[in-house]
Amino acid sequence: MSSAYFGSRLRKGAVNTTVAALAVAALAASQAPDVTADSAGRQTTTDAPAADPATGDGATGNSPYYTDLPPLNSPNPAPSASTGTTPAGTGSAEAGIPATVLDAYKKAEAKLAQSKPGCNLPWQLLAAIGKVESGQARGGRVSADGTTFAPILGPVLNGVGFANISDTDNGAYDGDSTYDRAVGPMQFIPSTWEWAGRDGNADGRKDPNNIYDAALAAGHYLCRYSWDMSTSSGLRSAILSYNNSTDYYNTVISWLEYYRKGSHEIPDGTGSVPSNRSDDDGGTTPRTPATPAAPHKPGTPGKPNKPNKPGTPAEPSTPPVTPKPPATPTDTVHHLEDAGTATLTAMAGDAFTTRIGTRTETAAGKAVAKVRVRFTITGDTDATFAGGESVATVVTDSKGVASAPALKAGEKTGTFTVRATVVGRTVTALTYRATVTERAADTLTRAATTDLTCEAGGEFAEEIELKATYRGAAADKVAATATLITSADEPTTNDKGPYFKDADGNPVRTWTLTTDADGLLKLPKLYADDTAGTYLLRITTAGGATLTLDLTVTAPEPTTPTPDPGESQDPSPTPSPEPSAS
Incomplete structure (x- = not known):
């Protein structure tokens, strides 16, 4: 542009x-x-307004x-209502x-x-x-x-x-x-x-x-x-x-x-080409050649004139000088300077809050307006400018500053660069470093307040649900890990007590998952082995959010033996009658 x-x-x-x-x-x-x-x-x-300065001309x-x-x-x-076009071969040629x-x-x-x-x-x-x-x-x-x-x-x-x-x-x-x-x-x-x-x-x-x-x-x-x-x-x-x-x-x-x-x-090739353009001479349309003049009929030759005496030959005329196009603002640019761009950091999926600003200057340090500056995203990244493009061309304002469109982070984390160059002139590029960090949460909360209990050898009735937020807003697509740990001071993975089941039904005590679009985490069902006691479940997220929950596994209730219905209910013998006195 x-x-x-x-x-x-x-x-x-x-x-x-x-x-x-x-x-x-x-x-x-x-x-x-x-x-x-x-x-x-x-x-x-x-009247149409001036174009967005980010679009150039x-x-x-x-x-x-x-x-x-x-x-x-x-x-x-x-x-027609169905096609929006008229039948072929009908209607105006235009x-x-x-x-x-x-x-x-x-x-x-x-x-x-x-x-x-x-x-x-x-x-x-x-x-x-x-x-x-x-x-x-x-x-x-x-x-x-x-x-x-x-x-x-x-x-x-x-x-x-x-x-x-x-x-x-x-x-x-x-x-x-x-x-x-x-x-x-x-x-x-x-x-x-x-x-x-x-x-x-x-x-x-x-x-x-x-x-x-x-x-x-x-x-x-x-x-x-x-x-x-x-x-x-x-x-x-x-x-x-x-x-x-x-x-x-x-x-x-x-x-x-x-x-x-x-x-x-x-049919292709049968369309008419317009004839009027916004300039005088053709660029994409050749000019129509002028009609040649009718040939002139020769007259009767007259008596030749006596040749003149040769004179001093005339000096050759100076060839016309092709005017040099006037210098453009671009021609005066000597170098590029940063125009106060702050640190470029954003979380994956978020827009960068800082915009890149580049100033074009002459050798004397004077700002140059109306110069096209191209910003190009380079590196292993899926970050883009607003609109989804990786390149944007911007015209400098009256202060010589070109402000790049807002950057939007993709899902790839890491560092990439944005190069600023002058379109139509070779000057040293200006490079900006930008960083995309992983999605993060700073707080985890559990909405329910009920105790998490289970009898040994059974399963917990409630599936645990948590809410992850970052600076008060729902933290979506944030990685999280749930681990059954031995103690709060030594968060190593426990080898007994409650557990999750993997796809094959085997017990596992560490589970990874990701928050949904609303920042919610729903853990899979928990089971208990035969060991009673109180256990800890710790959930952590990228960004440092942590929540530790108590899990209680109770011993099974003792059972009372049931008597055998085949046995007599009264084990004492029946007394014999007293003998007669007579």
């Missing part, structure tokens, strides 16, 4: 893009809350674009989108719906941008796999009428090792494609001249800051991040609304 300026001349394309702000007027009312329509049904939009380096507007009449027939190009837009929409559902990216937005950037890949002149038959290149960004972007890819994408040029059907500049590029057709390559790759990359680029495309503010921010121009925004919105009303598939 870069700072671009096209000069103050009034151009043919500029007139068309000015009309775009009024032409949105002829479209049907938008669902966006800050779009209004007049009595004639014409739409107007509020766009994916295209603010390269020129097509300014043709859609017809004032709606596509006919209207789209509503037709080449088959492979249309397929790329729809597949990009489907992939973004899975990876970034909150973005709500419509494929019609990709179609609108593709229309103004390259005329739908020059009318769909692509191969079966979506690669353009010839590279689509914007003008040389050498500062003469356009942005001044020195080469960043050694000509790998644009064939120019001196200056950059926008590349492909979605017109990415090489420095942006370096991190935004995607493999949309699963061929193992990220090719800016492939419509599947370029469409998916454009979708991720638009969604990288979690803007919601279903809202007017999110949609406006995303479009302006692609090309920071209100005229560009109005033109894209015009085509977006037009395609939303209906579109249809046409």
Whole structure:
């Protein structure tokens, strides 16, 4: 992304893009809350705000674009409720989108719906941008796999009428090792494609001249800051991040609304290419050659004149000097300085509270504004910037400071680095060290207050549940260990008393587990061997939270012998009767 300026001349394309702000007027009312329509049904939009400073000046380096507007009449027939597109071969010619190009837009929409559902990216937005950037890949002149038959290149960004972007890819994408040029059907500049590029057709390559790759990359680029495309503010921010121009925004919105009303598939290579652009001379569209003049009829030769006397030969004229482009702010940068960045540490899964700040300075230490600084995450880490990217380009503010987007820690712990470099100029990089620590808890509590008792040889009726917190908030995904220990002073693993059972039913007295999303720990069932007594269960977590619980195993109750029902209940003999006196 870069700072671009096209000069103050009034151009043919500029007139068309000015009309775009009024032409949105002829479209049907938008669902966006800050779009209004007049009595004639014409739409107007509020002036688009300046782009987010973290986005720079766009994916295209603010390269020129097509300014043709859609017809004032709606596509006919209207789209069906099931497909959202009109039948092939019907409707306005401008509503037709080449088959492979249309397929790329729809597949990009489907992939973004899975990876970034909150973005709500419509494929019609990709179609609108593709229309103004390259005329739908020059009318769909692509191969079966979506690669353009010839590279689509914007003008040389050498500062003469356009942005001044020195080469960043050694000509790998644009064939120019001196200056950059926008590349492909979605017109990415090489420095942006370096991190935004995607493999949309699963061929193992990220090719800016492939419509599947370029469409998916454009979708991720638009969604990288979690803007919601279903809202007017999110949609406006995303479009302006692609090309920071209100005229560009109005033109894209015009085509977006037009395609939303209906579109249809046409064969590849049969689409029309727009004719008006925001610059004078062609970059992706060749100029139409002028009609040659009619040959002049020769006249009757006259009498030759007498040759003049040779004079002193004239001195050769001095060849014209090609004006050197004026120095850009980037050209004056001598070195990078840290702008007060504090220690970069975060727990796994959390956002870093500190943001990286880098200042661009001249050799004399003077701050330089409007310079693109690229921040790149390196090392064995899954940490990203906000939006899920590992690279971000930011334009320095009036104080020469570029503030990187917020860092978000992944699940990998350890140290990684963030490198700050100047786009378009070779200066020593500035390196920042960041650390991701494991998820932790500082407190463990048990909600229940009942005693944990069990008879020897039995099982504990209650399964123990605990709550882990960190600084008062639920501590999720925190590793914990439960151990039956011999004593509080010597927490070695006990070899008798209560125990857990492993998958094979064998007794174990150490158990590892992890808190759930609410910070809860639920221990497995506890059993008791035949040894009565009081035992200790200690639970510890990463971060130092500890809780020790008492477990009581009681001896079995003594049993009373039961008499044998076959024996007599009265063991004394029955006395014999007394003999008679007589």
